[in-house]
Amino acid sequence: MNQTASASDVPDEIADTEALNRRIHPDFVRPDGSVSSQAFTDVELSVDRAAYWEVAQTLRGYDGYGVASLIALVARGLHQEVVADKKPLNPAHALVKGKKTKSIARALARSAAWVAGFGGGIPT
Amino acid sequence: MLIYEGLPTPDVTGRHPSAIAAFDLVTGIRAFTDSQAWPAYLPPVVRNRMGSAIATAISNDDDLIVIAVEEDGLKAQCEISQRVKEAMQATEVFAPNEPVEVVGKIVELDKRSLSFKLETPSRTLTIEVSEWQFRKVDSDLRWERVYVAGFPRDSKCRTIHNVTDLRPAAVEEEDGFNLTDELRRGEKTETYQQVQTRANELLALDDGWNTYGARSPGKRAVFFALHFLRDAIGVLLDHGITVPPPFLVPTASGGVQLEWSIDSRELELEIPEKGRFEFLLVDGSKEVEGEASRWIAMRLLRWVVTGEDV
Numbered sequence: 001m002n003q004t005a006s007a008s009d010v011p012d013e014i015a016d017t018e019a020l021n022r023r024i025h026p027d028f029v030r031p032d033g034s035v036s037s038q039a040f041t042d043v044e045l046s047v048d049r050a051a052y053w054e055v056a057q058t059l060r061g062y063d064g065y066g067v068a069s070l071i072a073l074v075a076r077g078l079h080q081e082v083v084a085d086k087k088p089l090n091p092a093h094a095l096v097k098g099k100k101t102k103s104i105a106r107a108l109a110r111s112a113a114w115v116a117g118f119g120g121g122i123p124t
Numbered sequence: 125m126l127i128y129e130g131l132p133t134p135d136v137t138g139r140h141p142s143a144i145a146a147f148d149l150v151t152g153i154r155a156f157t158d159s160q161a162w163p164a165y166l167p168p169v170v171r172n173r174m175g176s177a178i179a180t181a182i183s184n185d186d187d188l189i190v191i192a193v194e195e196d197g198l199k200a201q202c203e204i205s206q207r208v209k210e211a212m213q214a215t216e217v218f219a220p221n222e223p224v225e226v227v228g229k230i231v232e233l234d235k236r237s238l239s240f241k242l243e244t245p246s247r248t249l250t251i252e253v254s255e256w257q258f259r260k261v262d263s264d265l266r267w268e269r270v271y272v273a274g275f276p277r278d279s280k281c282r283t284i285h286n287v288t289d290l291r292p293a294a295v296e297e298e299d300g301f302n303l304t305d306e307l308r309r310g311e312k313t314e315t316y317q318q319v320q321t322r323a324n325e326l327l328a329l330d331d332g333w334n335t336y337g338a339r340s341p342g343k344r345a346v347f348f349a350l351h352f353l354r355d356a357i358g359v360l361l362d363h364g365i366t367v368p369p370p371f372l373v374p375t376a377s378g379g380v381q382l383e384w385s386i387d388s389r390e391l392e393l394e395i396p397e398k399g400r401f402e403f404l405l406v407d408g409s410k411e412v413e414g415e416a417s418r419w420i421a422m423r424l425l426r427w428v429v430t431g432e433d434v
Contacts, residue, residue, distance in 0.1 A: 025334040027326065027374055030383070036373040037392060037404075038381055039334075046336055062335060102392060102404035102413045 005052040007091040012084050014094060016073035019050035019115075020082070021058050024066040026118055035068055035112055037105035045096035045108075049084075053092035055116045068112035070096070078104045139195070139433055144423070146193040149174070153191070153202040155362070156211065163362040164309075168216040169246075175213030182209045218276035224284060225273045225302035227293045230265060233258075242272060244300050252277070252285040260290065269293040296347035310357035315369045316350075319382075322372045323350055329374060339378035344398040349380050352395070352418065356425050367429055384428045391428035393421055 014020075028039040047070065048058045055067050072082045080098040087093045100108070130142040152166035162171065178189055182204065189204040204212070218224060226249065232241035239252045240261055251272055253261065261270075273289035281301075293299075310316050329340045349372070357367045370382040370393075379396040390406035393416075401416040403424055416424060426432060 023335055027329070028334070030371045030373075036371065036381070036383060038373045038375050041376055042336060065335070102394070102402065103411050106392070106404060106406070106411075 005091055007086050010052045010091045014072050014082050014084060018072045019069045020047035020072060020094060021050050021055060021067050021069050022047050023058055023062060024068050026064060035109045037109040040105045040108040041100045043099060047094050047096055049092040049094050059116060064118055066114060066118050067116040069115045070108060070112055074111045078107055143195045147200055150191055150193050150200045150202045165359045165362055171212045172215060175209055178204060178209060182206055217279050218281040220276055223273060224276055224281060227271050227297045227299050229269050230267055250283040252283060253287050257287060257290055271297055295343045298351060309361060310354035313357050315367050316354055316357055318369045319353055319372050320350060326374050334376060338376035341374045341380055342378045345379045345395050348398040349395045356422050360426060365429055386428055389428045389431060391424055
C-alpha cells in the first residue's frame with residue numbers, strides 16, 4: 001500500500017487478484033454482521049484499489065463506517081467490468097460497472113470480506 | 125355436483141393460485157363454523173360476494189352446500205348451511221356509538237347542509253361537520269386528503285357525524301376505513317414493532333446517506349412496506365404462522381428491502397416505491413428473482429417462514 005500513490009504509480013489495468021474496497025454504511029449491516037446486497041447495487045459501483053489506497057484513506061472523514069473488500073476476479077465472474085477511474089485526489093479509484101441484478105448484488109455481498117469494521121473492529 | 129379442475133398456469137411457479145384460494149376459502153369457512161368469527165383473510169367484501177353467489181342454491185333450512193378441495197392428495201372440506209350463508213351475506217355493520225376513522229379525499233362541499241363528500245377506495249361518504257369545522261374545510265382542506273374521526277349515523281356508515289377530529293391525512297395513513305381488529309393484530313406483534321422502530325430510524329437518513337449519492341428512503345415506500353408487513357403478519361397469524369423479524373435495509377434508490385434468512389431459505393423483498401415489489405428467492409442453490417404482486421409477495425413470505433411450497 002502506498003499512502004502517497006500518484007496517478008503514475010497506479011497502473012491502468014486492474015489485475016484479477018486485486019482487492020477492491022468499498023465503504024459500507026452501518027445501516028447496510030445485518031444483525032449477524034454480514035452485509036446486505038443493497039450495499040452493492042450501483043450500476044457504477046465506486047471502489048478503491050486496496051493495493052494503492054489504504055483503508056484509512058477510504059474511511060477518512062467517515063467515522064462510523066466500515067470497509068468491505070471484493071476481489072476483481074469475482075466481480076468479473078459476475079459479468080461486471082472492473083475499470084480504473086482515477087480521480088485527481090484518488091488515483092486508486094475504480095468502478096465495478098454493470099447491471100446488478102438482485103442475484104448479482106447478493107453474490108457480491110456474500111463474497112465481500114470485512115477489512116475495517118465500525119469503530120476500528122471487524123464485524124463478526 | 126359441480127367439479128372444477130384448475131387449468132395449468134405456465135407462468136406461475138409453485139402451487140396453482142386457484143388451489144391456494146380454494147383452500148383459503150374452505151379453511152376460512154371452517155374457521156367460522158368452529159369459532160363463529162371470520163378470519164381476516166375472508167373480509168366482508170369477499171364473503172358478501174360468495175354469499176350472493178350461493179344465495180339461490182340455499183333456500184331451505186336443510187339445504188347444504190359442501191365444498192371439497194383436493195390438491196396432490198391433500199384434502200379439505202367445509203359445509204355452507206343456511207346459517208353460514210346468512211353470515212356470509214351479512215354486510216359490515218357499524219354501531220352508532222362506536223367511533224370510526226376514515227381517510228379519503230374531499231370531492232364536494234355543501235355549505236347549506238354543512239357537509240362534504242369524502243371519496244374513499246370503496247365508496248363516497250357524507251361527512252357532517254360543525255360550522256367552524258366547515259370553515260376549516262372550506263379555507264384549508266378543500267380537495268385535500270383528510271383524516272376524519274367521528275361516529276356513523278347509520279349501520280352502513282354512509283354518513284359520519286359528531287366529528288371529533290378533522291385534519292390533513294399523513295402520508296403513512298392509508299385511504300379507507302380504519303383497520304379491522306384482525307389486521308391491527310399485526311401491529312401489536314414484536315416483529316412489527318421492531319421493524320417500525322427501525323423504519324423510523326431509516327426515515328431520518330438524508331440524501332447521500334451512504335456517501336455514494338443514495339436517495340433518502342421515501343416515506344411512501346417505507347409506510348407501504350410497513351403496511352404490507354402488518355397485513356401479512358395478521359393474515360399469517362390466522363394460519364398459525366408467526367413471522368420472524370426481517371432485516372429492514374434502505375436501498376440506494378430511495379426504497380427499502382425486507383430480508384429474511386431461515387434455514388436454507390432466503391427472501392429479499394424490495395419495495396422500490398409504493399405499490400411495487402421486487403424479490404429474490406434463494407432456496408439452497410436455487411435462485412429466482414422478479415417482480416411480485418402483493419399477493420405473490422404474501423405467498424413468498426409464507427414460503428420463507430414455513431418452507432411450504434407456494
